[in-house]
Amino acid sequence: MRPHINIYSKENFSAMHRAGKLAAMTLDFITPKVKVGCNTAEIDHICEKYIRDNNAIPAPLNYRGFPKATCISVNHVVCHGIPDETKILREGDIANIDITVILDGWYGDASRMYWVGEKIPIVAQRITSITYEAMMGGIKVAKPGNTLGDIGAAIQSIAEKQRMQVVRDFCGHGIGRSFHEAPNILHYGKKGEGLPLKVGMIFTIEPMINSGKAEVKILPDGWTAVTRDRKLSAQFEHTIGIVDGGCEIFTTSPKGWHQPPYPNE
Numbered sequence: 001m002r003p004h005i006n007i008y009s010k011e012n013f014s015a016m017h018r019a020g021k022l023a024a025m026t027l028d029f030i031t032p033k034v035k036v037g038c039n040t041a042e043i044d045h046i047c048e049k050y051i052r053d054n055n056a057i058p059a060p061l062n063y064r065g066f067p068k069a070t071c072i073s074v075n076h077v078v079c080h081g082i083p084d085e086t087k088i089l090r091e092g093d094i095a096n097i098d099i100t101v102i103l104d105g106w107y108g109d110a111s112r113m114y115w116v117g118e119k120i121p122i123v124a125q126r127i128t129s130i131t132y133e134a135m136m137g138g139i140k141v142a143k144p145g146n147t148l149g150d151i152g153a154a155i156q157s158i159a160e161k162q163r164m165q166v167v168r169d170f171c172g173h174g175i176g177r178s179f180h181e182a183p184n185i186l187h188y189g190k191k192g193e194g195l196p197l198k199v200g201m202i203f204t205i206e207p208m209i210n211s212g213k214a215e216v217k218i219l220p221d222g223w224t225a226v227t228r229d230r231k232l233s234a235q236f237e238h239t240i241g242i243v244d245g246g247c248e249i250f251t252t253s254p255k256g257w258h259q260p261p262y263p264n265e
């Protein structure tokens with residue numbers, strides 16, 4: 001059975017712009033608060049309060065048993081890091097914060113990398129900017145007439161040119177009035193292959209890129225995905241919608257804080 005792929009209207013796009021903007025505003029709001037010595041549970045609580053104060057619901061909470069409002073994935077954690085009081089951010093750490101909100105029934109899903117402190121190892125800086133460029137390279141080819149394979153191929157080639165590896169075990173996803181829907185968006189692939197993109201499709205692009213090997217494993221908590229070789233991993237995520245001639249990004253930072261280093265304030 002071929003899964004059904006939703007095509008969304010102009011009005012639906014407006015609702016997704018509102019949900020996506022709130023996810024992006026949450027990522028902006030938390031930026032000055034990601035500091036040496038804070039723990040990931042306090043960051044989670046600040047995000048949850050901000051989301052609820054804006055009349056939305058944090059989608060991860062209780063999703064398939066996930067216990068927290070956000071995912072915070074530090075260093076060799078690839079994704080789905082569970083915020084925890086004992087997980088304290090240290091000088092030179094890199095962290096992904098992944099926010100999904102439900103606003104008026106619509107889902108906005110976005111994540112960014114954050115640098116902790118001032119002394120970020122060069123390899124950590126490199127993997128961050130390569131992952132951002134890989135996501136944006138995928139977004140650039142997300143347009144009617146191109147295929148899902150074009151998106152995957154663009155991301156994969158940007159990563160592999162820099163000797164980084166694309167994680168295969170997780171993918172982007174259709175999104176709208178549900179968190180995860182068809183189609184799956186692979187972050188690797190071949191030009192011209194796969195589903196042709198059509199006006200009205202809405203999905204995420206969220207590549208996870210490893211500085212060592214692509215392999216991941218899941219910790220006994222059933223959620224936390226880590227690199228098998230314990231080398232660094234990075235991820236960025238946008239929610240986008242296909243329009244005539246290209247795509248609209250729903251989760252652009254209102255502050256222009258697209259990737260680190262973010263301004264100090």
Ligand code: MF3
Binds near residue numbers: 206
């Ligand atoms: N926000 C993640 C995504 O980009 C999904 C998190 S699922 C959770 O698809 F349960 F871990 F929250």
Ligand code: CO
Binds near residue numbers: 172206237
């Ligand atoms: Co997502």
Ligand code: CO
Binds near residue numbers: 099100237
């Ligand atoms: Co996400």
